[in-house]
Amino acid sequence: MSETPDSAERREQILGEVAEGLHAIFKETQRRALEAEDNDELVSLSGSLCKLARGVRQCLAMHAKLQRERLADEDSSAESRALTRFADVQDRKAAIARRVTRRFNEAWPDDDEEDENEVFNQRLESLNERLDDLAEDADFLELDPDVLIARLCEEFGLEPPQPLKPLGPATPDLIRGGTQAESETTRPLPHKANGHAPPADSS
Numbered sequence: 001m002s003e004t005p006d007s008a009e010r011r012e013q014i015l016g017e018v019a020e021g022l023h024a025i026f027k028e029t030q031r032r033a034l035e036a037e038d039n040d041e042l043v044s045l046s047g048s049l050c051k052l053a054r055g056v057r058q059c060l061a062m063h064a065k066l067q068r069e070r071l072a073d074e075d076s077s078a079e080s081r082a083l084t085r086f087a088d089v090q091d092r093k094a095a096i097a098r099r100v101t102r103r104f105n106e107a108w109p110d111d112d113e114e115d116e117n118e119v120f121n122q123r124l125e126s127l128n129e130r131l132d133d134l135a136e137d138a139d140f141l142e143l144d145p146d147v148l149i150a151r152l153c154e155e156f157g158l159e160p161p162q163p164l165k166p167l168g169p170a171t172p173d174l175i176r177g178g179t180q181a182e183s184e185t186t187r188p189l190p191h192k193a194n195g196h197a198p199p200a201d202s203s
Helices: 005-034 039-107 112-135 144-155 171-174 180-187
Strands: none
Touching: 005 039, 039 112, 039 144, 112 144
């Protein structure tokens, strides 16, 4: 069973208490050694001081080691969570960009004019910049992607697409060829290479 952060901190706390207790006894033994009236008592107390000092050093070294290990585990966990969130954010941005770009293609079909292609590419660049801004919000992954898509479409003066709804059990629509949500997710995304859309299929 893996150790929880709370149990690791408690273990450090106990070890710290042991070190403090040994240190308190060391100080008392030291006081008595300084007040010793005969040589035998001084020798005995000096031997005890050496053992106590060694115990304090060992406790402090172990405490530092446990603390380093705990902090390293916490840093590793935090880094892992950050990497996971980064990947999720990139996936969400790509999915949103695909749907908004589809609306770009539907609203502004390519006519092979250089000026129009430049405008289209500028819109794509603006879209990516807006997505970068939105992704910086802490709740980016918690927001409904359809809401974000609608917001972006409205910013670019476009009618938002219909929200994608999860497919339920088989229905007559699905049997006849799929629901609107299914066709929306499976239809290939129009794209522009160097600003040009692929020619329409004449077959």
